[in-house]
Amino acid sequence: MRSTELVKRNVKEMIRDPLSLGIAVALPLVLLLTLQALGGDAAPFLTPTMLTPGIVLFGFTMVMFSSAMILSRDRETSLLARLLTTPLRSSDFVSGYSLPYLLVTIVQAAVLLLVGAMLGLGSDGSLVLVVLILLLMAVFYVALGMIFGAVLSVAQTSGAYAVVLILTIFGGAWFDLEEIGGVFLTIGDVLPFKHALDATRAVLVDGAGPGDVATDLTWIGAYTVGAVALAVVLFRRRMRE
Amino acid sequence: MPAHVGDPAAIRTVGLARWFGDHVAVAGLDLEVAPGELFALLGPNGAGKTTTIKMLCCLLRPSGGTASVLGHDISTDPLAVKQVIGVSPQETAVAPNLNAWENLALMAGLHGLDKQHARRRAGELLEVTGLASRASDKAKRYSGGMQRRLSIAMALVSDPQVVFLDEPTIGLDPQARRGMWEYIAGLKGDTTVVLTTHYLEEADALADRIAVVDGGQLVALGTPAELKARVGGTPVMMVEAPNVTEEALVALRRVYPTARLVPSGVEIEADDVSVYEIGDCLRPFGVEIRSTAVEQVSLDDVFLELTGRELRE
Numbered sequence: 001m002r003s004t005e006l007v008k009r010n011v012k013e014m015i016r017d018p019l020s021l022g023i024a025v026a027l028p029l030v031l032l033l034t035l036q037a038l039g040g041d042a043a044p045f046l047t048p049t050m051l052t053p054g055i056v057l058f059g060f061t062m063v064m065f066s067s068a069m070i071l072s073r074d075r076e077t078s079l080l081a082r083l084l085t086t087p088l089r090s091s092d093f094v095s096g097y098s099l100p101y102l103l104v105t106i107v108q109a110a111v112l113l114l115v116g117a118m119l120g121l122g123s124d125g126s127l128v129l130v131v132l133i134l135l136l137m138a139v140f141y142v143a144l145g146m147i148f149g150a151v152l153s154v155a156q157t158s159g160a161y162a163v164v165l166i167l168t169i170f171g172g173a174w175f176d177l178e179e180i181g182g183v184f185l186t187i188g189d190v191l192p193f194k195h196a197l198d199a200t201r202a203v204l205v206d207g208a209g210p211g212d213v214a215t216d217l218t219w220i221g222a223y224t225v226g227a228v229a230l231a232v233v234l235f236r237r238r239m240r241e
Numbered sequence: 242m243p244a245h246v247g248d249p250a251a252i253r254t255v256g257l258a259r260w261f262g263d264h265v266a267v268a269g270l271d272l273e274v275a276p277g278e279l280f281a282l283l284g285p286n287g288a289g290k291t292t293t294i295k296m297l298c299c300l301l302r303p304s305g306g307t308a309s310v311l312g313h314d315i316s317t318d319p320l321a322v323k324q325v326i327g328v329s330p331q332e333t334a335v336a337p338n339l340n341a342w343e344n345l346a347l348m349a350g351l352h353g354l355d356k357q358h359a360r361r362r363a364g365e366l367l368e369v370t371g372l373a374s375r376a377s378d379k380a381k382r383y384s385g386g387m388q389r390r391l392s393i394a395m396a397l398v399s400d401p402q403v404v405f406l407d408e409p410t411i412g413l414d415p416q417a418r419r420g421m422w423e424y425i426a427g428l429k430g431d432t433t434v435v436l437t438t439h440y441l442e443e444a445d446a447l448a449d450r451i452a453v454v455d456g457g458q459l460v461a462l463g464t465p466a467e468l469k470a471r472v473g474g475t476p477v478m479m480v481e482a483p484n485v486t487e488e489a490l491v492a493l494r495r496v497y498p499t500a501r502l503v504p505s506g507v508e509i510e511a512d513d514v515s516v517y518e519i520g521d522c523l524r525p526f527g528v529e530i531r532s533t534a535v536e537q538v539s540l541d542d543v544f545l546e547l548t549g550r551e552l553r554e
Contacts (some may be wrong), residue, residue, distance in 0.1 A: 002353060005350035012339060082334040087323040087352065121460050235331060
């Protein structure tokens, strides 16, 4: 498969930027350790079980940023134009630019869940369902990175990252959005972040099954499919302007 | 004529056009490039050279007309076109965190070359481009000229049948440029090369034929000699002589009526000027001839004649 060559190149680019890679894994971990230390009776939302899903999504935003940056940089340096003159199909490009970053999100989530479990994260529901929700969100974030990378400049990518980061946090990453309510809740309800966090916490804390979180899963699934489809369309368009 | 497989031309464009909104970048180009030919698109910035190359590389969809590369239509069969081409874009376009070996291996792999073949080709190209000693360094540590050389090597590593070089020597120092010319000239015959340039001497030194483009249109097409002949003009003999007297000039004009005084000596616009005859005319008057040189018609003259303006870098 020729896309393997592109995957290999992007993996090398990531490995040779160890600072970004290290920060993407270490920073969420530090945040998890710090915030859970503040938890207790006065701050019931800051327990490992409630916190970990939000911290995982926070980590995903950093991977999204990296995937957007590499694509945007390849566009600006015309390396992408050179790659587009090779006999690769749009599906090769999408997998070549997404698989390495999906791999990082999986490692990141696994480390956070493992450390969360060591700190006391428990689950009354199916861990498979938790993994499925987080995997869908990982695909969504990476696809979002590809969309930004396909249309934004390197400078604009930082701005887009800030917006997604804020939306992720205000989806209720480490506080109860229901308590804040108002416009934040309204916005949260139409975006996938709050649905992902609600669904994950419902499974972990209340032992919810797929049927209980079907609405949330529909929102997450729709956003993920939409983002992937848009990324493919943008790549196809980029291949032949 | 529609493009089809089996077309004897390596590249054929028929009324190839591209416009962006109201701006016409390429206005109906009809070109035919023979297999193994080194073909130059010469013109100033904004002439439509890069847009033409981008269409032929299947990066831009034509707004009108058709084109084929080795018989494969660029609009209906872009994947087949991409199998047989190598491209060096105007920008350096290298992966900055990969070294030269890895950049070349990437391009070879994307074109489906096996590892052994890729390694051999990469080794050859690193020698030719003078990058062998720095092949293990990351490309981001290279100078602009080195990145440019790597970029050209990346276009050639897959042994393409047709190579597009968009301003291949821009940013190279004169020595590196000459080295690259030598290599590009060596591709002639085996590989069809289309290069865009606004260096007149580059087109003159390398191209079998030159298409002069301006404002998206083909202004002239021919070998460098044919283009120069179109302008015509008489060669000018420059005689460097600091002490030409009025009497000496009169004597010279008896043989060459066009002779005229210039600050450095004398200038004679005529065919078949004899250096010996000039000496015979001037020396009796004590004139010291330091040097003589014939100024030929250049492609710059051709461009000026065809477009009414000079081709500036």
